[in-house]
Amino acid sequence: MPDRLDVLKTYKLFINGAFPRSESGRSMPLCAGKRVMAHLCKASRKDLRDAVEAARAAADKWAAATAYNRGQILYRMAEMMEGKRRELSEAVACVPAPASKSRRRAVSPEDEVTRSIDRLICFAGWADKYAQVLGCNNPVSGPFYNFTITEPTGVVAVITPDAPPLLGLITLLAPVLSAGNTAVVLAGGPNPIPAAVLGEVCATSDVPAGVVNILTCDRAELLKFVSGHRDIDAVHGANLSAPDATILREGVAENIKRVTIRADVNFIDADCDSARWIEPFVEMKTVWHPASV
Amino acid sequence: MPALTPEKKRPAARSAGRPLPELIFGDLWEYDPATETADPKLKPRYDLFIGGKFVAPASGKYFDSINPANETKLAEIAQANAADVDAAYAAAQKAFTTTWGKLPGKERAKYIYRLARLLQDRAREFAVAETMDGGKPIKESRDFDVPMAAAHFFYHAGWADKLDYVAPGRKVAPLGVVGQVIPWNFPLLMMAWKLAPALAMGNTIVIKPAETTSVTALKFAEIIQDAGLPPGTVNIVTGFGDTGAAVMNHPTAVKVAFTGSTEVGKIIMRSLAGTDKKMTMELGGKAANIVFDDAPLDEAIEGVVNGIFFNQGEVCCAGSRLFVQESILPAVIRKLRHRMASLRVGDPMDKNTDVGAINSKAQHERIAHYVRLGREEGATLHASDDTDPCVSPAADGKGFFCRPCFFSDVQPSHTIAREEIFGPVLSVMSFRTPDEAVSRANNTPYGLAAGVWTDKGSKVFDIARRLKAGVVWCNTYNKFDPASPFGGYKESGFGREGGVHGLRPYVDLD
Structure with a gap:
């Protein structure tokens, strides 16, 4: 018998700045070996719809x-x-x-957290810089002031890879937020606990309600609903199986979603810090204005 | 001596409250026709262009290309099947691995400059061919389509040796073989938009023009031969939807680009969902043109007319929804009617013609269908004499013509205000506040283009920022340039054409 019994944490969904359980009441046990680590909420299709609604409502202001x-x-x-x-x-x-x-260098859990924090800081810095990297002035042949600016695409579904659970999530989420999109995160895979903890990070760091929504879930179950949802404007995923990627790409034909599924990403690469990671989640707007009287 | 006319004794119309007599430009005299007579140098039959040579289609089948202004046959066009498309991709693959793909950028540039120059040299001939094949007025093909096509080759040629600057900080390489399908509204220009960036970035191409407008593409094949491009660099396969599907779905294509309807675009995207092919899509539109009460009104009217009646309204970015601030709605309707009445509809080969022939019978029927729907749903039709605009002006009733028209009393729920018509039909609606204008303008699944008319600078940029559209024209409309990216938000597609942004879909980023 221990002197003091540990107080375990209940992990819940993160939708519109609040921590509800799944409306379905479903949960999924998370096991390490034979030991049950936690019972996580298993988000339903309705939870996904609620999350998208919250993300949409928050989109214009963000x-x-x-x-x-x-x-x-x-x-x-x-x-x-x-x-x-x-x-x-x-x-x-x-x-x-x-x-x-793969023979990729494995990182320790501590190292993964460090890299996740550093990546988020990198994209915090990009927020007021990528527009100058991705946009431009255009030398048109006529008396016009013509320029191309970036605008956020809207509501983006972020589909986390199986691993690394935290660095994978941050690497996919940070560029989406930095560009001014709101996000609905589908955290599946063997370990969605870091994603659930990230909800608590968002709740305490001035992120407006609805800008980040995190659903712990059975990913395979919800992908087709992401694909078919007409109020999701873009999808960001990495290292997914071919059938999962196909389901998501079918959503392109639904409402011309911008679907970016990156293959074979090594999340510790410095390349993941590039503004090119932001590019798929902005729309290029070209504005013409006469420059003559 | 004749008696004084009774009118002399009547008070002036203005003080008597009678409508003022209206002088319509062109009412008091007849124009002599000023027909363009340059020889388009058409061949009676066009084969496929594969591996640098004109080759007969495997099926031996040909279809007729007609002149939509008089329904006479212009030429026979080869109908490519899957075997022909295979051959075209094999030729393109070979050119990529052995010739074009190995050329240094500086050499590629010089080939593309040649294409631009050769097209400029034969500009008049191409303009005439374009007008005969597609129905657009000669003044537009002569002053817009052909010179702009040449400008696209000229602009992109200079990019061929500057790949390192396409995406600074990244290593950039050509992709390989790309498949492209283009529409019938700007046949040669769309071909230039597609070929020029793909070639500059070092790719080889299989391209399919629209079935009603293949002639200038195949004439351009002659220029490709004359320029000495390595055989197989550009391959042109002609035919119908099945040919296009074969081009889009071919396993050799690492990237496909499509310009056309959202409906067909979605079919393509669905069929490619299980592949890793890169895609760019330039799809439909239902652009909003917003006129505020402080706009320079006469300029705005010109912009509105150009925005919807340019190329018979067969333009994906046509400003087909006009939102007018309530206080100036009567003035705008009056001025629009007046301006519309002076547009000359008729023989596209006549240099005076403003609005030519609709591209095909099918498109003409589609436009007539929407005009009918507009009336049935309760909107008020305004055409030059308020009769059915979709009747041919020709004495023999031949040709597919539609006079410019607009509807007032349009509700946002009306079909004509929601669906892309692709014809010279404008829906006029009103708004009270800038917020209302923006929310109604954005209330569409499309997001290709939009227009804003106001004399106030801060309002221009505030509205431009809030409109969900890939191109926003402020106090102007329908302006294009090779250096200016073009493409849509939302269901109008993704990817840009033109400028540095138009190059990125054609390169492999490390």
Whole structure:
């Protein structure tokens, strides 16, 4: 008998700034070996719809926030992650990473948290810079002032890979937020606990309600609903199976979603810090104005 | 001596409250026809262009291309089947691995410059061919389509040796073989939009023009031969939807580009969902043109007329929804009617013609269907003499013509205000506040283009920022340039054409 019994945490969904259980009442046990680590909420199709509704409602205001303000809020998220280092590391560690076939360097749970924080800071910095990298002035042959600017695409579904559970999520989510989109995260795979903890990070770091929504779920069950949802404007996923990628790409034909499924991503690469990761989640708007009287 | 006319004794119309007599430009005299007579140098029969040579289609089948202004046959066009498309892709693959794909950028550039120059040299001939094949007025093919096509080759030629600057910080390489399907509204220009960036970035191409407008594409094949492009660099296969599907679905294509309807675009995207092919889609539109009460009204009317009646309204970015601030609605309707009455509809080869022939019988029927629907749903039709606009002006009733028209009393729920008509039919609606204008303009699944008319600078940029459209024209409309990216938000597609943004879909980023 221990002297003091641990107080375990109940992990819930994160929708519109609140932490509801799944409306379906469903949960899924998360096991490490034979030990049950937690019972996570198993989000339903209705939870997905609620999350999209919240993300849509938050989209205009987040898109209209100044880039400086968005950068500060993302930086605040990183600060909060720094404070939750231990909890995040334990969340990453509680389910051993699946055996990888590639010879990629494995990172320790602590290292994964460090890299996740650093990546978020990188994209906090991008918030007021990518527009100058991705947009431009155009030298048209006529008396016109013509320029191309970037605008957020809207509501983006972020589909986390199986691993790494935290770095994968942050790498896919940060560019989406930095560009002024709102996100609905589908956290499936063997270990969605770090995603559930990230909801608590968002809730305490000035991220407006609805800008980030996190659903722990059985990914395979919800993908077709993501694909068919007409109020989701874009999808960001990585290292998914071919059938999963196909289901998501079918959503392109539904409402011309911008679907970006990255294959074979090594999340510790510095390439993941590039503004090119933002590019699929902005729309290029070209404005013409006469420059003559 | 004749007696004084009774009118002399009547008070002036204005003080008597009678409508003022209206002078319509062109009412008091007849124009002599000013027909363009340059020889389009058409061949009676056009084969497929594969591996640098004109080859007969495997099926031996040909279809007729007609002149939509008089329904006479212009030429026979080869009908490509899957075997022909295979052959075209094999030729393109070979050119990519052995010739074009190996050329240094500087050399590629010089080939593309040649294409631009050769097209400029034969500009008049191409303009005439384009007008005969597609029905657009000669002044538009002569002053817009052909010079703009040449400009696209000229602009992109210079990019061929500058791949390092396409995406700074990234290593960039050509993709391989790309498949492209283009529409009938700007046949040669759309071909230039597709070929020029793909060639500049070092790719080889299989392209399919629309079945009603293959002639200038196949004439351009002659230019490709004359320029000495390595055989197989550009392959042109002609035919119908099944040919297009074969081009889009071919396993050799690493990237496909499509310009056309949202409906067909969705079929293509669904069929490619299980592949890793890169895609760009330039689809339909239902652009809003917003006129505020502080706009320079006469300029705005010109912009509105150009926005919807340019190329018979067969333009994906046509400003087909006009939103007018309530206080100036009567003035705008009056001025629009007046301006519309002076547009000359008729023989596309006549240099005075403003509105030519509708591209095909099918499209003509589609437009007539929407005009009928507009009336049935309760909108008020305004055409030059308020009769059915979809009747041919020709004495023999031949040709597919539709006079410019617009509807007032349009509700947002009306079909004509929601669906893309692709014809010279404008829906006029009103609004009270800028917020209302923006929300109604954005209330569509499309997002290709939009227009804003106001004299106030801060309002221009505020509205431009809030409109969900890929191109926003402020105090102007329907302006295009090779250096200016073009493409849509939402269901109008993705990817851009033109400028540096138009190059990125044609390169492999490391």
